[in-house]
Amino acid sequence: MKKKLSVMMFTWEYPPRVIGGISPHVFFLSKSLAESDVKVHVVTCDFPGALPHEVIDGVEVYRVDSYKNPAPDFATWVYLMNLNMQREAAALVNKLGGKIDVFHAHDWLVATAGIGLKHVFRKPLLVTMHSTEIGRRDGLHTDTEKMIHETEAWLTYEAWKVICCSDYMVSHVKWAFGLPEDKLIMIPNGVNTSVYEGSETEDCEAFRAKFALPEEKIVLFVGRLVYEKGIHVLINAVPKVLERVNAKFIIVGSGYMKEQLLKIVRSMKLEQKVLFMGFVDDETLLRLQKCADVSVVPSLFEPFGIVALEAMAAKSPIVASDTGGLSEIIDHDATGFKAYPNNPESLAWGITKILLDENYKKYIRENAYRKVEEKYDWKKIAQQTKQVYKAVLGEYSKSFWA
Amino acid sequence: MRVIIFSWEYPPRVVGQLASYINALSIQLVKNKVETYVVTYHDSLTGAIDDASGVKVTRVANPIRVHIGVLTWDLTLNQEVERAAASIYYQAAEQIDLIDVYDWHFIPAAVTLKNALGIPFVYSVESLEDHRSANSNTPYNMSIRSIEWIGFYEAEKVSVKSEWMRDEIARIHNVPGNKVKVISPSGESWMEDVLELYKNVARGASDK
Numbered sequence: 001m002k003k004k005l006s007v008m009m010f011t012w013e014y015p016p017r018v019i020g021g022i023s024p025h026v027f028f029l030s031k032s033l034a035e036s037d038v039k040v041h042v043v044t045c046d047f048p049g050a051l052p053h054e055v056i057d058g059v060e061v062y063r064v065d066s067y068k069n070p071a072p073d074f075a076t077w078v079y080l081m082n083l084n085m086q087r088e089a090a091a092l093v094n095k096l097g098g099k100i101d102v103f104h105a106h107d108w109l110v111a112t113a114g115i116g117l118k119h120v121f122r123k124p125l126l127v128t129m130h131s132t133e134i135g136r137r138d139g140l141h142t143d144t145e146k147m148i149h150e151t152e153a154w155l156t157y158e159a160w161k162v163i164c165c166s167d168y169m170v171s172h173v174k175w176a177f178g179l180p181e182d183k184l185i186m187i188p189n190g191v192n193t194s195v196y197e198g199s200e201t202e203d204c205e206a207f208r209a210k211f212a213l214p215e216e217k218i219v220l221f222v223g224r225l226v227y228e229k230g231i232h233v234l235i236n237a238v239p240k241v242l243e244r245v246n247a248k249f250i251i252v253g254s255g256y257m258k259e260q261l262l263k264i265v266r267s268m269k270l271e272q273k274v275l276f277m278g279f280v281d282d283e284t285l286l287r288l289q290k291c292a293d294v295s296v297v298p299s300l301f302e303p304f305g306i307v308a309l310e311a312m313a314a315k316s317p318i319v320a321s322d323t324g325g326l327s328e329i330i331d332h333d334a335t336g337f338k339a340y341p342n343n344p345e346s347l348a349w350g351i352t353k354i355l356l357d358e359n360y361k362k363y364i365r366e367n368a369y370r371k372v373e374e375k376y377d378w379k380k381i382a383q384q385t386k387q388v389y390k391a392v393l394g395e396y397s398k399s400f401w402a
Numbered sequence: 403m404r405v406i407i408f409s410w411e412y413p414p415r416v417v418g419q420l421a422s423y424i425n426a427l428s429i430q431l432v433k434n435k436v437e438t439y440v441v442t443y444h445d446s447l448t449g450a451i452d453d454a455s456g457v458k459v460t461r462v463a464n465p466i467r468v469h470i471g472v473l474t475w476d477l478t479l480n481q482e483v484e485r486a487a488a489s490i491y492y493q494a495a496e497q498i499d500l501i502d503v504y505d506w507h508f509i510p511a512a513v514t515l516k517n518a519l520g521i522p523f524v525y526s527v528e529s530l531e532d533h534r535s536a537n538s539n540t541p542y543n544m545s546i547r548s549i550e551w552i553g554f555y556e557a558e559k560v561s562v563k564s565e566w567m568r569d570e571i572a573r574i575h576n577v578p579g580n581k582v583k584v585i586s587p588s589g590e591s592w593m594e595d596v597l598e599l600y601k602n603v604a605r606g607a608s609d610k
Contacts, residue, residue: 068552070544075470079477080545083510083552090518112481116511119485120518122492146468151478154465 005389006039007102008093008117010085010110012078014044014061020224021189021306022106022130028192032382034058038389041100043089043113045081064088075144082112089117102126102389108133108148111155118158122401124392127159129173131303136228138301153177160392163385165189165304166325172303185388189325190378191309195286204291211275211288212248217355219247220292220316222285222307223299225255230298230321233344235261237298238270240348245355249274250292252285289314293361294354298339298347302326308336309376312368317361319350335368404437404494405600406487406501408508412442412459420504420528423587425457430593432456436600441486441508443479450486460486473545476507484511491519499604500558502526506546509553516556522603525557527567532574551575558603561585561596 009030013023030040040059045066046052052063068084071077093100104126105114118125133140133148140146156162156177163185164170170184212218219241223229231251238249251261251274258276265274280288289295295311297320304325311318312335320326321341330336337350354361396402407428411421424440431438432455444461452458462482469475491498501523503512512523531546554560554575560582562568568584571577585595 069548070541072471072473072541072545076473076477076545079474080548083477083480083513083549086510086514087517087552090514094518094520112478116481116484116514117518119481120488120514122488143468143470147466147470147474150466150468 004037004039005102005386005393006041006096006100007033007104007389008041008043008089008100009104009106010089010113011042011044011106012066012081012109014042014063016050017045017047021304024306025128025130025189026106028190028378029382029385030059031057032190032378033385035379036382036386038382038386041092041096043085043092045085062088062092073144075147078109079112082110082116085110086113086116089113090120093117093121101393104128105155105159106130108152108155111151115155115158124160124396125158126161126163126388126392127155128163128165129156129169130165132173132176134176135172135301135303138228149176156183159183160396161185161388163187163388166328168324168328169303172324187381187384187388188376189304189306189309190376190381191306191313191372192378193313193372196290196310196314204287207287208291211250215246217245217247217293218288218291219249219351219355220252220288220295220311221249221298222252222289222295222310223297224253225251225257225261227257228299228301229255230300230342231257231261232264233298233300233321233342233347234296235264235268235270235274236344237348237351238274239268240344241351241355242273244352247273247293247351247355250277250288251275252277252280252288254278286314289316292316294319294351296347296351297321297326298341299323299326300342305329309372312336312372315365315369317354317364318368319347319354321347329371331367331371334364335371336364403435403499403600403604404439404497405431406439406441406490406498407504408441408483408487408501408512409504410443410507412440412444412461414447415442415444424504427596428457429455431596434593434597436597439490441483441490443483458490460490462486471542473542477510480508480510483508484514487511487515488519491515491521500524500600502561502600503553503557504528506531506550506553509549509556513552513556520605522558522605523556524559524561524599524603525553526561527563527571530570530574533570547574554581557581559583559599561599563587 011026013019015027033040042061046063064085066081069080071080106128107130114125140149170186295316295318297308302324308320308329318336320330322338323341332338339350340346409424411417428438439458441460445463448461448463450460464479466478498521501512504526505528515521535543554577568582583599
């Protein structure tokens with residue numbers, strides 16, 4: 001009988017702990033790997049009310065005490081959390097009789113745990129780089145940012161292979177850390193289309209009435225309210241859209257720019273047109289995505305752009321800035337409208353076009369949904385990931401560590 | 403017997419009096435037929451070397467050059483200490499009897515090595531955060547104290563140089579007295595006491 005492949009994943013977020021895109025990514029990846037006959041152990045941070053150990057869809061999930069050590073700041077907390085993650089994961093690997101074939105770390109937040117366990121157990125380490133500090137901050141300006149950047153460089157150096165979710169990220173990571181081409185592998189992020197299924201004829205009208213007047217079209221933004229997401233570009237596009245179409249702009253998410261944005265919206269006298277929702281529950285978000293007339297992703301830096309994929313899966317037509325991973329997800333005038341990045345006129349043009357041209361809107365939605373089904377299916381992504389594990393283990397078996 | 407000593411200072415890097423103590427200790431251990439490895443920090447003299455006295459010294463540097471504090475510097479450096487120790491372990495056919503850790507700096511590496519590879523460790527206490535930064539209760543001090551606590555909790559035995567220190571770690575960290583051994587470096591039985599402690603802690607000692 002062939003031995004089942006066994007992987008241990010490290011991630012600082014896993015449901016119900018959701019901070020950004022890594023949590024759903026690891027959730028669906030590990031679940032789909034388990035369905036592809038891979039034994040997956042996820043080691044992650046604890047969360048109030050969540051069990052320290054449970055099996056979810058065949059995935060072993062371990063939550064470690066992440067606030068054991070008091071920390072003076074976020075970055076120090078990360079390294080201290082890694083100390084405890086490393087300690088508990090080490091004991092776990094031991095308990096499993098060392099039967100782990102590969103360690104797989106997601107981002108610098110679990111860098112030192114991944115690097116440490118690689119060396120003490122002498123097993124290959126894989127890393128998925130979801131984002132980079134130099135990209136998030138558009139440069140390295142403070143000691144914290146430089147330190148995080150160096151930690152990322154170190155992690156990619158220690159990794160056997162580095163997985164990125166878009167061609168854009170492959171070239172970005174290659175440039176940022178000076179990695180050789182053959183160390184990098186592109187495997188796209190996936191989207192779970194099944195949650196968006198359900199009756200096509202679902203009554204959006206009553207639901208829409210909670211947010212907008214009957215004569216208003218709904219323009220949806222979903223994302224953290226931070227600089228890199230370009231939400232300020234969308235706010236600047238609002239008056240230009242309103243010149244031609246009556247619409248309500250619904251902003252879902254929160255972030256450090258929120259107060260500043262509220263002030264700008266007030267000074268533009270657009271309080272009646274722009275609705276800040278903060279975080280919403282999954283059900284509301286799902287219905288908003290399904291009922292919106294257009295979804296906008298105006299990011300300035302976007303390693304992948306999962307929110308665009310989600311909109312496409314929800315059959316919401318999309319306007320996105322032509323940058324990063326979004327450039328690959330969207331084909332202009334085929335699966336969405338690509339706007340010039342950081343350009344409110346261009347963004348307004350795309351939003352208006354979709355809102356006014358029913359045929360264009362329908363054509364884009366259908367193409368986009370088809371692309372999601374063909375390219376961003378978690379089953380296919382899990383198969384690709386499993387192939388990478390196998391290839392790495394093949395190389396490893398010939399090394400002196402084996 | 404094969405022992406690895408963790409110390410953040412070792413000649414030529416001398417910060418306080420620990421460097422020369424570790425140097426004298428490891429030379430004495432070699433004379434007593436203990437295969438002695440020292441894993442320590444140096445910014446430029448990195449690598450493994452057997453010095454004239456027969457002590458095998460590995461010096462590691464921090465791969466991260468920019469830091470925001472002692473803690474981030476220490477925690478990242480620990481990964482290199484851990485890597486060096488794991489490398490010694492595998493080259494020694496997985497036969498390391500124990501690790502002797504001096505102060506809090508390299509406790510994290512010792513804790514992982516214990517949980518991963520089953521190598522027991524002695525926590526040798528030079529000083530405590532409470533004494534170095536008296537009456538300081540910032541998150542920074544608390545953080546170091548919490549690393550000291552993990553060290554006391556995970557250590558097989560704790561070694562202190564005076565009865566006063568034994569009482570202090572009992573008072574501050576609730577370390578039970580039977581876990582602690584007082585070994586005075588100026589006492590006549592110093593080396594004997596160290597060897598006896600090592601024998602008690604050595605991997606598998608409890609099975610024999």
